[in-house]
Amino acid sequence: MAGLLDKRLWIVSGKGGVGKSTIAAALALRSARAGRRTLVCEVNTQERVSLLLGHPPAGPEVTKLEENLWSVDVRPQEAMREYVLMVLRFETLYKTVFENRLVRYFLRFIPSLQELVLLGKILYHAQERRPDGSPVWDTLVMDAPATGHAIAFLRVPQVLLQTVPPGPMSREAMKMRDILEDPATTAAVLVSLPEEMPVNETLELHSALKEQVRVRTHAAVLNAAFPERFTADDLEALVEHPELLHVARSHHDRAAQTVLAQVKLERNLQTPVYQVPRIFASSFGREAIEQVMGHLDSLVTGKEGT
């Protein structure tokens, strides 16, 4: 099994509340530890990754967090400016036209332009080269929006190619589509929970990514998994203690749900599913992320049983 390190663009997505940012942070940290220059991109949201890793928020500029690890919060206004400058090349032109109140207002309504510039900025980083031609970033981790928004977001190049007549926007869109569709570059990691709805949503996300965006699912991460602990005999022995039985049975049920989710994901996605156990820590920060990272080792490196 090839590890994620063979790819350069890692897209992390899943239903809201499944722990996408946690997994994105852990994956990015692991990549950096492997000596890869790693950039985490969060997309126009409350920044989480840098905070989870115990650093101040990175903001809209690419900011170094620690050795081999950088982070950026990709925001529409800054991304728009960079995009426009790239296309028009003249700062003064940008100022006269694009800092005009009416124009700014108008731009909001050009369908998908905002998504285009956000995604465009991330994919721009994926293509950044040094003078010698080697990529600036070895790994790009995209903490993508939650399921519904993720598809809308990643589909932007396709949508634009259908809706916008040939021109500068469609040229950009085509370049972006090519990166996303390239299986040698791009891999999606879908984060799920051992519960019915998140699992179903993961399956939907997987097929939407495959059919509508043509991005390959590399693996799924089953987050907050419960290990098996209580045997049938244990439960039977607890009959005299109804409240303890209840405690044990809930744990047992959640462990059973974990197994069920694992099987369902494996069967439908046809990719490996990595379990990350529920972390019981009174505060969720750097230490917890390092723990999570330990469970994702073979996903990242492709080496078994570490």
Next chain:
Amino acid sequence: MNALSPALAKKRVLVCVGSGGVGKTTVSATLALRAAVDGRSSLVCTIDPARRLANSLGLHTLGNVEAEVPASALAPLGVSPKSRLHAMMLDMKQTWDDLVTRYAPPDKRERILANRFYQSLSSALAGSQEYIAMEKLWELRTQRDYELIVLDTPPTAHALDFLEAPNRVLDFLDNEAARKLLTPALAAGKLGLSLFSLGSSYMAKTLSKLTGAETLQELANFLLAIAPMNESFRDRARGVRELLEAEQTGFVLVTSPGRERLDEVVHFHRLLKQHRMEVVALVVNRVHPMPRPELWEEAKQLTPTRRAKVEETLRELEVLAIQDAAGLAALRAACPETPLIQVPRFDLDVHDIAALWRTGRFLLGDEQLPPPPPAPPVDAERLREPRLPD
């Protein structure tokens, strides 16, 4: 009895809002169920519910029209509802198309429906889902006689998308900037707007370098085609806004107790208040209660291996309970005036009707979890201004 009881008895509209994955749909369905059982005819309008939720309401599927929940579905509860319960699932695209079909001049209808900008407006424009949910709400409120409508809302990445959606869509439809920029063509009222007339504006010329001239031209054509609808859209958007601010309407802000949700929910709460919307209650869903201390004593009676397993589980539950209590306390401190209602985390996903019923007992205060301990003052201070979690 708690803050939701009078709202459920008197309000005509309850809107459940919050971020994705916190259980909004469950809370919405439960509120409508309880209202119907207590004697008010109710409708729950959900977005993308779990199939099992539809099934548990005795419906095989939910569609863009209302369906009555059959009495047989509620039979397992052993209560007979005093009034009817209806459920529906909002189909965004269909609702947009219906709107256009109803309000566009007949000769322009097809052209609008086929226009690529319309298609992206109805499916992709940020806020358009939120807008259409509210739009449907307004239609249902003005055209149906349910005593209570409970609206579940799309998972919102940004609270502002939700509150600004009507304005944003209206701006799109009636766009001063577009008019100014594309004026020569629009003023001429020509649909076959030529590149020449478009190019006559310096702004348009520069913009077209970015978007391509044809894109601008097509957008101009679209704006022209929908211009006759602006008036009715504006009326309706005004109606929506009035309805959301009206006394008959209440918001239920749903969240989970986790720290990672805290700043989001506090921010959302503040925005609702700023927009003069009434937040009836803050529902904190899936709270882990603290296991009773007696359980540790009881565990001592078990064989060593079993005792170890049970104690490990209790320890884990304690950690979760402590985390949740801290989240709750901070939330209470940040939104001191809004009633806070806790619903415990049930063992499995809440989908069957009995589980909805149990949720309802906590939502309406028939059963209660202990209130959270007071928060340390530092925390309250921290949450007053938008900031990020530790």
